[in-house]
Amino acid sequence: MSLPTLQQQAEALRTGRVTARDLVETALTRTSDPAGEGVRVFTRVYAERARAQAQASDWLLGAGLARSLLEGLPVSIKDLFDVAGETTLAGSVVLRDAEPAKAHALVVQRLIAAGAVIVGRTNMTEFAYSGLGLNPHYGTPRNPWDRATGRIPGGSTSGGAVSVTDGMAVAAIGSDTGGSVRIPSALCGLTGFKPSARRVPMDGVLPLSAQLDSIGPLAASVACCAALDAILSGEQNADLPAPASLRHLRLALPLTLVREGMDADVAAAFDASVRALSAAGAQVEEIALPEFAQLATLNAQGGFTAAEAWAWHRPHIARAPERYDPRVISRIRRGAALSAADWLDLMAARKAWVAGVEQRIAGYDALLMPTTPVIAPPIAALEASDELYGATNLLMLRNSTLINFLDGCALSLPCHCAGDAPVGLMLAGANGADRRILSIGLAIEARLHKTAT
Known part of the structure; x- marks a missing residue:
């Protein structure tokens, strides 16, 4: 899959080979095909607003x-960003009666101020609480690879990924709490960037x-993400990072956890990428x-996600528990058992964990690992089995959530050969290393592209 980059599209607009209205009409046609x-990708499409924005552009x-x-x-x-005058549903039905937003989310304001044309809100795992992308309320967008089988897009930014692969948008903006930008990017053959929080x-x-x-x-390239x-x-006027030199770059490949359970497709693509670098x-x-192996124990009670989700969702669960996705509400309810002391203990444990990881990786330019250890599985099997859903969700989130707990930054880059199942290569660094990771990502992307061609 070869998608045009933002830079290529911008050049076509600048030289008059295409108009913004042309691009928007093409995108809107695909949303309604x-x-x-499109019906599973978007929860709301802004057709007339997008046309007006395109005309202004x-x-x-x-x-x-x-x-x-x-x-x-x-x-x-993604359907969790506020848009003025609309209720933010976050892939749910339980919030349909909630008050509409009084203003755009700040990131939406920044996109509009930069001239982006917002074509719509994209579907997602309900309340962003899964790495698979299934949604029982609005349907699950099918992965662009092996669409006949019907494979997951990854989550929770499921609709965002497919909006880009299917030409309904040139880029998508999502959230990432445990991999929700990187997982769908990896499974759908895109590049995704999770910044320091x-x-x-x-x-x-x-x-x-x-x-x-x-x-x-989520977009077509590292330069797009940068x-x-x-x-x-808010750093729009800063110079974008230049590609790093690969020669003598020190990349750390963890022996602990991250390569366990790799399927044949991921193993082949990842190992070939490491050899090329x-x-x-x-x-x-x-x-x-060894800290990586400790994280499951630290999060055994549900971790920050369960505790903080429970705090936010308590009134909605009390009012209408039956309107939640059962596979989401069961995970949120785990937070009810966590006390303030548990939360404080986890905060202290995280601080020590981060210090230990940062000490071990201090001499390296970046960490290197598979974004997910397996390719996208079929939707039908996951819908049919709670046990399989739970096990697959944990496996998909395993590698990427390490970087969220670290409060680091990470890129997921496509590393598979054309025509093969999409596989993501994750490049990660400690908190604040964002521009360095993007710089290294530009160099790795160029090398992998050269190898693939």
Whole structure:
């Protein structure tokens, strides 16, 4: 799958080969195609608003006054970002009677100010509480790979990923609490970036876990993600990172946990990528990270996500528990058993855990691991079995959630060969290493693309 980048689309707009209205009409046509995934991808489409935004962008482009690289480009937003005058549902039905938002979420404001055309809100796992992407209320978008079988898109930013793969948007904005940007990016063949949590403000975003939530883009390339991150973080005028040199780059490959249970597709693609990077001069070194094996025990009671989700959802569960996805409410209810002392203990344990991990990786430029250990499984089997759903969800989230607990930053890059099942390569760093990770990601992306071609 080869998708146009933001940079390519912006150049086509600048030179007049296409108009913003053309791009938006194409996107809207795909959202409404009865043979396509649009009905499962979007919970709301802003057709007339998008056309008006596109017309304004065409006027500005014609006058040479583009506000940013995003000027006139169709972008989708996850259904947990506030839009003024609308109720934010977060993939649920329980909030249909809630008060409408009084203002746009800050990230939505920044996108609009940069000239992005918001085509609609995208479907998601209810309240962002799963890495699989299934939604019993609005349907589950099918992964672009092996669509005949009907495989999961990954979650929780399920609709966002498919909006990009199917040409309904050139980029999507999602949230990532345990991998919800990176998992769908990996399973659908996209690039996704999870920034350090406080890099992008959460104002006007329905929370899952205040300790772990972050906001990031899903798009066609690392350069796309870097440009979007600059806008989302308010650093639009800063120079975008340049590609790092792979030669003598020190990349740490954890021996602990992250390669356990890999299927044949992931193992083949990941191992080939590591060989390609080593051949290009990068020093890939295996290291023990025993802290990774400890995280499941630290989160055995549900962790920050269950505790903080329970605190937020208590009144809604008391009012209408039957309107929740049973597989979501069961996980939220785990938080009811956590006391304030448990939460404080977890805060202290996290601080020690982060310090231990950061000490072990201090001499390395980045961590390298598979984003998910398996490719996208079929939807039908997961819908049919609670046991399989639970086990698969834990497996999908396992590697990516390590970086949320670290409060680090991470990219997921496609590393499979054309025509094969999508596989993601995750490149991660400690808190605040965002621009360095993007810089290294640009270099790795170029090397993997060269190898694949």
